[in-house]
Amino acid sequence: MASPSPPPQPPPALPLRLTRLALSIANGQHALSALIPPLLFLFDAVLCALIIRKVPYTEIDWEAYMAQVGQFLSGERDYTRIRGGTGPLVYPAAHVYIYTGLYHMTGGGADIRLAQWVFAGVYMLALAVVMGCYRKAKVPPYVFPMLVLSKRLHSIFMLRCFNDCFAALFLWLAIFFLQRRAWRAGALMYTLGLGVKMSLLLVLPAVGVVLLLGAGFATSLELAAMMGLVQVLIAVPFLANNPWGYLGRAFELSRQFFFKWTVNWRFVGEDAFLSKGFALGLLGMHAAVLALFITTRWLKPARKSLSQLVVPLLFGKSPFTAQEQRAISRDVTPRFIMTAILSANVVGLLFARSLHYQFYAYLAWSTPFLLWRSGVHPILQYALWAAQEWAWNVYPSTSLSSGVVVGVLATTVVLLWRGAREDWEPRVATSKDEAAKR
Numbered sequence: 001m002a003s004p005s006p007p008p009q010p011p012p013a014l015p016l017r018l019t020r021l022a023l024s025i026a027n028g029q030h031a032l033s034a035l036i037p038p039l040l041f042l043f044d045a046v047l048c049a050l051i052i053r054k055v056p057y058t059e060i061d062w063e064a065y066m067a068q069v070g071q072f073l074s075g076e077r078d079y080t081r082i083r084g085g086t087g088p089l090v091y092p093a094a095h096v097y098i099y100t101g102l103y104h105m106t107g108g109g110a111d112i113r114l115a116q117w118v119f120a121g122v123y124m125l126a127l128a129v130v131m132g133c134y135r136k137a138k139v140p141p142y143v144f145p146m147l148v149l150s151k152r153l154h155s156i157f158m159l160r161c162f163n164d165c166f167a168a169l170f171l172w173l174a175i176f177f178l179q180r181r182a183w184r185a186g187a188l189m190y191t192l193g194l195g196v197k198m199s200l201l202l203v204l205p206a207v208g209v210v211l212l213l214g215a216g217f218a219t220s221l222e223l224a225a226m227m228g229l230v231q232v233l234i235a236v237p238f239l240a241n242n243p244w245g246y247l248g249r250a251f252e253l254s255r256q257f258f259f260k261w262t263v264n265w266r267f268v269g270e271d272a273f274l275s276k277g278f279a280l281g282l283l284g285m286h287a288a289v290l291a292l293f294i295t296t297r298w299l300k301p302a303r304k305s306l307s308q309l310v311v312p313l314l315f316g317k318s319p320f321t322a323q324e325q326r327a328i329s330r331d332v333t334p335r336f337i338m339t340a341i342l343s344a345n346v347v348g349l350l351f352a353r354s355l356h357y358q359f360y361a362y363l364a365w366s367t368p369f370l371l372w373r374s375g376v377h378p379i380l381q382y383a384l385w386a387a388q389e390w391a392w393n394v395y396p397s398t399s400l401s402s403g404v405v406v407g408v409l410a411t412t413v414v415l416l417w418r419g420a421r422e423d424w425e426p427r428v429a430t431s432k433d434e435a436a437k438r
Contacts, residue, residue, distance in 0.1 A: 026142035036141040037131050044127060044148040048120040051158050057112055061086055062161050065099045066109030072096055073103070077241040079249045092250040093234040094195030095163050116158050119165060123157040126169040129176050130365045136179045137335040139369060142378055146368035146385050152357065152392045153364040164361040167197040171362065174207070175341055179334035183215040183223060191227035195234050198251050199362060202348030205290060206340040209298045214332035216325050217318030257354035263392065264355040264409075266402035279353055286351035293347060293417065298340050301331035339373055342366045343416055350409040360392050367412060374415035384408055 024030040064084025071082045082089040089096070106115050130147060157165050170193025178186035190207055194200040211220040232239065238246040259270040265278075272278050295306055302309060304319060312319040320328060345366055349355060367388060371381040388408040394401035 026140065028138075028140045033141045037135065037144055040144050040148050041124075041127065041131065045124055047148070048123060048154065048158060051154055052113070052116045052120060055159060057116060058155075058159050060160055060162075062109060062112070062115070065161075065163070066103055069096065069099050069103045070108070072100065077237050078245055079238050080242060080245040088249060090249050090252060091163060091197055092195045092231070093238060093246075094192055095166075095197065097234070098166055098196065099163070115161055119157045119161050122165050122169055123154070126165070126172055126365075129169070129172045133172060133175050133179060133334075133338055134369060136176075137338045137369070139372060143368045143372050143381070146382070147365055150360075150364045150389055152360050152389065156358050156361050160358065162358040162361065163196055164199070164358045167193045167200055168361040168365075169193075170196065171200055171203065171341075171345075172365070175338055178207075178210055178214070178337050178341075181214065183211060183219060184226070187211065187223040187227055188230065191230045194227075195231060199359065202352075202362075203341050203344045205294060206298060206344035209294065210332060210337050210340055213299075213301055213328050214337070216329070217313075217320070260396070261356050262354040262402065263357060263359070263397045264352065264402050264405045266397045267399040267406075273354075282351045282353055286348065289347050289351070289413065290344070293343055297343070297417065301328050301336070303328070335373075338369065339416075342370055343413075346370060346409060346412055346416070350406070350413055355405070357392065357395070363388075363392075367408075370412050370416050373419060374412070375419035376415055384411060 021030070025032045025036070027033075061084075064086040067084040068082050068089045076082055079089055102115060102118065103109055105118065106112070109115070127147065131144070134144065134147070156162055170189050174186045174190035174193065176186075177183075177189055187207075190200065190203075194204075208220070208224075211223055215223065235246055235250070238250075257273075259266070259273050262273065265273050268278070299306070299309065302319070303324075309319045318325070345362055349359065349363060352359070367385055368381070371384055376384075387404055391397075391401040391404035391408070397405075
């Protein structure tokens with residue numbers, strides 16, 4: 001006699017079904033997942049408009065920028081003589097040209113509200129590019145809300161009008177084009193960003209590695225020459241007048257920082273902060289951690305030891321055969337490019353002598369991606385992001401807030417180095433690849 005069939009199982013309870021649906025959407029496993037980025041983008045556009053209309057503008061550097069541009073328009077070409085209310089002009093030439101355009105648009109800087117709307121447009125353009133980079137790297141939708149919820153980032157763009165906004169935009173445009181293997185466009189965007197503010201020097205080692213591995217030795221040399229030439233061309237009016245004055249001001253690496261403005265190292269005390277030993281220690285640790293990432297992470301796709309790479313380069317030769325270069329280039333994926341460049345950025349910010357509030361423009365959109373790549377649980381990702389956001393919104397900074405800033409940066413670096421292994425390891429060749437080689 002046949003045994004009776006088991007009774008049908010009741011469908012899961014509604015809360016359970018809704019939870020499963022939400023998790024499926026959040027992890028990019030549902031058709032509705034594709035709606036999250038555009039909906040967040042529209043939400044942020046409305047938020048930007050509300051901020052401009054409802055939150056008072058705060059003057060910090062705008063008037064100084066306009067005063068410096070006014071001197072430039074009056075014919076001054078000696079960088080050492082161009083000054084504003086906050087001090088001398090200390091940014092490269094692209095900064096001058098961008099704010100010259102804003103000077104004309106805003107009636108000499110008088111129409112602040114128009115400037116805010118321009119910066120809202122810059123913000124939304126940058127956000128669109130960032131989201132494009134995230135989607136190219138296949139980041140799940142649950143990470144995207146962190147891109148639009150930063151109070152400090154909105155303040156930097158719409159309420160402060162800092163030049164870091166343009167530098168950050170060019171950085172993300174560089175990543176965007178490099179992810180799509182448009183090497184020349186990516187290199188051009190990077191050098192234009194560097195022409196706005198020298199903060200982008202922090203990611204130069206990673207950009208160099210990406211171009212070497214992805215585009216090849218000869219092309220990377222060509223692109224390096226192009227980037228250098230662009231820097232010279234944009235600076236010609238100033239180099240012709242006082243070249244050392246321009247280089248000394250626009251790329252002043254020995255600048256003395258004020259303790260009262262630091263966001264990251266207040267907890268060490270003013271005496272330690274101003275000491276030469278502290279500065280040299282940070283520089284040494286930066287170099288050491290950067291070397292660690294280069295040798296154990298970024299150069300992994302090369303499948304060669306450091307000596308096998310460096311020796312040919314010293315003699316002006318490619319360390320790779322044509323066949324090796326093709327295999328290596330395939331491993332320089334959109335995710336690898338983004339992880340390498342943003343890891344260089346966060347390492348540089350960790351060991352920076354002093355971070356000011358506007359430097360959050362380089363961090364706010366980087367941290368969600370890096371925490372996701374580290375492989376930690378989403379709850380911990382959001383917890384670290386929230387701690388970082390809180391710390392950067394404490395004004396003036398305190399020992400606690402600065403400790404949290406440094407702590408989150410250090411945690412991100414450690415987690416990233418330990419995680420994200422699939423981004424670094426060379427791809428295992430398939431039978432199809434082997435056949436292509438033969």
